[in-house]
Amino acid sequence: MSLIIRCPICGKRSAYEFRYGGEDKGPRPDEDSLTPESWCDYVHMNQCVAGIQKEWWCHRDGCGLWFTIHRDTINNLEVQHPEAQS
Amino acid sequence: MNRLEKLPTLRINPAHPISFTYKNKTCQGVSGDTIATALYANGIRIFSRSLKYHRPRGLYSLDGESCNTFMEVDRIPNVCAETTRLRDGMTVNAQNVKGTPEFDLLGFLDKLDWAMPAGFYYRSLHKPAWIWPIALKQVRKAAGLGKIAPDFHIPGKYDEIYPQTDVCVIGGGAAGMSAALAAARQGLRVILLESRPWLGGFFDYRTVEYAGGVPLYRRARDLVQQLEQTPNVRIFTHTAMIGAYHHNLITAFQKGTETDHFDERYIEIQAQSIIVATGCIERPLLFENNERPGVIQIGCAHRLAYSFGVLPGKRAVFSVGHDLGIEAAIDLFDLGLEIPCLADIREDGQDAYLVARLAERNIPLLRGWIAVQAHGKTVKKATLSPIDGSQQRDIECDLLVASAGMTPVTAPLSLLQATLSFDDHTGFFLPIKLPPQVHAAGRLLGLTNSLSIEASGRLAGISAAADCGRQDVSKLNEAREELSRLPGPQRGSKLVTAPLKGRKTFICFDEDTTVKNIRQAIQMGFDEPELVKRFTAAGTGPGQGGIPGHNLPLFIAQTNSDGDVKTKATTVRAPLVPAFIATYAASKHDMCKRTPVHDMQEKAGGMMRRIGVWQRARYFSQDLSCREEIENVRNNVGMLDASTLGKFRIWGPDALKALQRMYVSDISRVCEGKIKYSAMCNEDGCIIDDGVIVKRAENDYYFTTSTGRAGSTVEWFRYHTRYDGWNFYMVNLTDVFGVINLAGPNALRVLEKVADTYLSNEALA
Numbered sequence: 024m025s026l027i028i029r030c031p032i033c034g035k036r037s038a039y040e041f042r043y044g045g046e047d048k049g050p051r052p053d054e055d056s057l058t059p060e061s062w063c064d065y066v067h068m069n070q071c072v073a074g075i076q077k078e079w080w081c082h083r084d085g086c087g088l089w090f091t092i093h094r095d096t097i098n099n100l101e102v103q104h105p106e107a108q109s
Numbered sequence: 110m111n112r113l114e115k116l117p118t119l120r121i122n123p124a125h126p127i128s129f130t131y132k133n134k135t136c137q138g139v140s141g142d143t144i145a146t147a148l149y150a151n152g153i154r155i156f157s158r159s160l161k162y163h164r165p166r167g168l169y170s171l172d173g174e175s176c177n178t179f180m181e182v183d184r185i186p187n188v189c190a191e192t193t194r195l196r197d198g199m200t201v202n203a204q205n206v207k208g209t210p211e212f213d214l215l216g217f218l219d220k221l222d223w224a225m226p227a228g229f230y231y232r233s234l235h236k237p238a239w240i241w242p243i244a245l246k247q248v249r250k251a252a253g254l255g256k257i258a259p260d261f262h263i264p265g266k267y268d269e270i271y272p273q274t275d276v277c278v279i280g281g282g283a284a285g286m287s288a289a290l291a292a293a294r295q296g297l298r299v300i301l302l303e304s305r306p307w308l309g310g311f312f313d314y315r316t317v318e319y320a321g322g323v324p325l326y327r328r329a330r331d332l333v334q335q336l337e338q339t340p341n342v343r344i345f346t347h348t349a350m351i352g353a354y355h356h357n358l359i360t361a362f363q364k365g366t367e368t369d370h371f372d373e374r375y376i377e378i379q380a381q382s383i384i385v386a387t388g389c390i391e392r393p394l395l396f397e398n399n400e401r402p403g404v405i406q407i408g409c410a411h412r413l414a415y416s417f418g419v420l421p422g423k424r425a426v427f428s429v430g431h432d433l434g435i436e437a438a439i440d441l442f443d444l445g446l447e448i449p450c451l452a453d454i455r456e457d458g459q460d461a462y463l464v465a466r467l468a469e470r471n472i473p474l475l476r477g478w479i480a481v482q483a484h485g486k487t488v489k490k491a492t493l494s495p496i497d498g499s500q501q502r503d504i505e506c507d508l509l510v511a512s513a514g515m516t517p518v519t520a521p522l523s524l525l526q527a528t529l530s531f532d533d534h535t536g537f538f539l540p541i542k543l544p545p546q547v548h549a550a551g552r553l554l555g556l557t558n559s560l561s562i563e564a565s566g567r568l569a570g571i572s573a574a575a576d577c578g579r580q581d582v583s584k585l586n587e588a589r590e591e592l593s594r595l596p597g598p599q600r601g602s603k604l605v606t607a608p609l610k611g612r613k614t615f616i617c618f619d620e621d622t623t624v625k626n627i628r629q630a631i632q633m634g635f636d637e638p639e640l641v642k643r644f645t646a647a648g649t650g651p652g653q654g655g656i657p658g659h660n661l662p663l664f665i666a667q668t669n670s671d672g673d674v675k676t677k678a679t680t681v682r683a684p685l686v687p688a689f690i691a692t693y694a695a696s697k698h699d700m701c702k703r704t705p706v707h708d709m710q711e712k713a714g715g716m717m718r719r720i721g722v723w724q725r726a727r728y729f730s731q732d733l734s735c736r737e738e739i740e741n742v743r744n745n746v747g748m749l750d751a752s753t754l755g756k757f758r759i760w761g762p763d764a765l766k767a768l769q770r771m772y773v774s775d776i777s778r779v780c781e782g783k784i785k786y787s788a789m790c791n792e793d794g795c796i797i798d799d800g801v802i803v804k805r806a807e808n809d810y811y812f813t814t815s816t817g818r819a820g821s822t823v824e825w826f827r828y829h830t831r832y833d834g835w836n837f838y839m840v841n842l843t844d845v846f847g848v849i850n851l852a853g854p855n856a857l858r859v860l861e862k863v864a865d866t867y868l869s870n871e872a873l874a
């Protein structure tokens with residue numbers, strides 16, 4: 024696999040060292056008004072964008088941190104400052 | 110042993126003999142030999158029989174361009190003898206042979222070629238349908254490469270590494286070495302890959318002058334020395350690139366030497382910038398019986414003598430299409446090879462200095478002449494003719510050194526998604542558009558001048574350094590200017606076939622595809638090289654198109670007289686060289702953890718089994734029903750090693766909150782010093798783990814998980830609390846504590862002895 028991920032603590036490392044944690048969907052929905060449908064949506068409904076996606080990774084074979092990166096899903100490259108671009 | 114021992118270019122050590130067995134006879138090679146060069150030195154000319162027609166095949170090239178020298182070595186089939194180093198005690202045998210390679214009982218198939226036109230397999234063997242399974246069996250028996258026993262386990266040690274680098278240079282010839290040095294001098298980390306066991310490429314075995322009286326091989330060794338003294342260059346020799354993937358990920362296979370800890374090694378390189386300097390191989394000359402043992406390529410003849418000390422024959426006819434052929438003839442003549450004549454496809458354009466040296470040696474140069482036929486099971490005679498076919502001349506010889514021109518090794522560039530286009534001047538497929546952070550240098554660009562080759566390497570090295578953030582504009586311009594002052598690409602020959610049209614002119618050796626087969630395919634309407642390749646199987650063999658790769662598109666373009674058919678290369682795919690699956694799999698690292706009572710259990714006769722990352726006793730009885738063991742637990746007491754369970758401590762202000770989220774039970778109801786059993790679910794509500802939770806103090810808990818999930822529990826907790834910013838700490842204590850599970854009516858009594866105090870169910874409640 025040819026993906027290089029920048030861990031905020033350890034720096035650029037091979038993606039073999041990381042575990043993917045899915046796309047970033049924001050905090051869990053509030054439990055007070057939670058319905059099975061809204062929970063199901065939160066768990067299963069993904070954006071699956073073809074383009075820049077914010078997503079979670081865990082540096083499993085390194086420092087153990089969970090963090091987010093922006094990755095272009097079309098060319099599988101980490102993008103450094105997508106907010107600055109848009 | 111008949112070796113030329115005095116040559117300064119030698120890559121063998123004649124003082125170190127190596128014994129091996131071929132056809133149950135002991136043979137001698139020397140240190141530095143490949144299996145093929147050792148066999149050749151022992152007089153072996155027929156190495157195998159071909160796939161379809163069982164024609165004799167011999168040493169033709171030295172870099173594995175065809176499967177002519179595929180042999181069975183130490184019971185491993187399809188070992189490429191020309192790229193495999195000879196080792197002491199090797200057992201070598203020919204394959205796809207009924208009888209011996211010299212007298213093959215299936216040799217008669219060669220006469221049945223009329224029954225096997227292009228695509229006969231698909232077109233004729235399915236009518237009626239019931240004939241297919243029967244025919245398939247018979248075809249399989251007669252055709253093919255080596256055989257492997259179903260229960261065969263490949264021996265050897267396999268390894269894998271995953272290096273990262275700034276610049277990766279593919280090809281360790283003069284261009285590659287110059288590129289590596291240039292990039293390294295900009296302060297970058299460089300990896301240099303070379304498929305041969307040593308660096309040097311086209312310079313390595315040649316004695317002609319480089320500059321200032323220094324011969325080429327000396328220059329190559331100087332470059333090697335400079336590289337070896339550059340600590341930021343990592344050199345991998347005997348390492349063939351096999352694939353290229355997204356973002357400059359390069360994969361390669363390395364063959365180990367006696368001192369390495371592996372026999373083959375998988376290397377996966379992540380590079381910022383890549384330089385392809387893979388040079389050229391030779392483009393085979395197509396004529397009748399062009400693959401007979403005794404017909405060899407120029408580089409093969411030249412290197413057999415100058416690298417391996419083996420004079421390839423006694424009397425050799427040359428039929429060449431470029432100056433390297435003239436140079437080889439001169440060099441080999443000087444070692445005692447008799448050369449009745451040298452035919453050159455080109456009417457003019459030969460290097461004047463080389464022509465003069467040829468004349469000094471009274472070797473007749475036949476301009477515009479070409480070999481049209483080889484005679485004999487191994488070559489006994491060659492027929493030459495002018496290109497227009499107007500006359501013929503037979504010359505006796507035991508060697509026919511033949512080559513139509515050069516073929517750039519563009520496969521790495523293709524895999525890297527470079528756009529290649531046919532160039533009329535060189536006759537090469539040249540890169541016209543390179544992807545970002547990919548560079549090409551050296552002979553594969555059509556350069557033939559030594560200084561140009563090195564200069565293009567330096568330019569590529571400096572350009573690659575710029576990709577890695579070491580921009581040096583003045584150096585870059587300097588390198589560009591230097592290259593522009595030097596000679597550019599040389600005109601290349603595009604001729605493919607001799608004028609005589611026979612039935613046994615082979616465009617692909619691996620698949621026994623003849624020029625006639627290609628014509629049949631074109632007549633049937635297959636006009637694209639990709640389609641012809643599939644229909645005739647040309648270029649689909651283990652040589653990966655090394656023999657037909659360049660000739661096939663040239664021939665199709667020349668045969669299609671429409672004129673609007675463009676010369677198109679066929680697609681290449683990884684792996685670029687044949688490789689053992691064992692190398693991909695690498696070694697089975699059987700790493701495991703042992704519990705604190707491991708030795709004790711083993712001593713007690715425990716049968717240890719793998720459970721997750723651990724070894725644990727499964728049972729202790731010889732009786733597989735384990736009846737006695739079970740009864741003892743039921744009626745008395747039994748002990749189970751549960752040390753493999755996951756064990757954790759979690760504490761901090763938000764520890765309880767985290768546990769409440771992870772477990773299905775209300776953990777807040779667990780009192781201090783008490784224990785509770787509960788389960789964990791995933792987001793779908795499926796149970797994924799279970800264990801016990803002990804409250805040690807306020808917001809300080811100890812809990813257990815199953816063996817399998819011990820490794821991912823901390824990650825799991827952190828994942829499900831990743832948005833909350835809760836404050837808690839976790840420690841994985843799995844390897845810190847042993848656990849023993851006591852069961853049976855007498856469990857409490859045993860525990861009492863250990864605990865040294867009175868215990869009862871009431872007291873524990």
Ligand SMILES: [Zn+2]
Pocket residue numbers: 030031032033034082085086087088
């Ligand atoms: Zn890290």
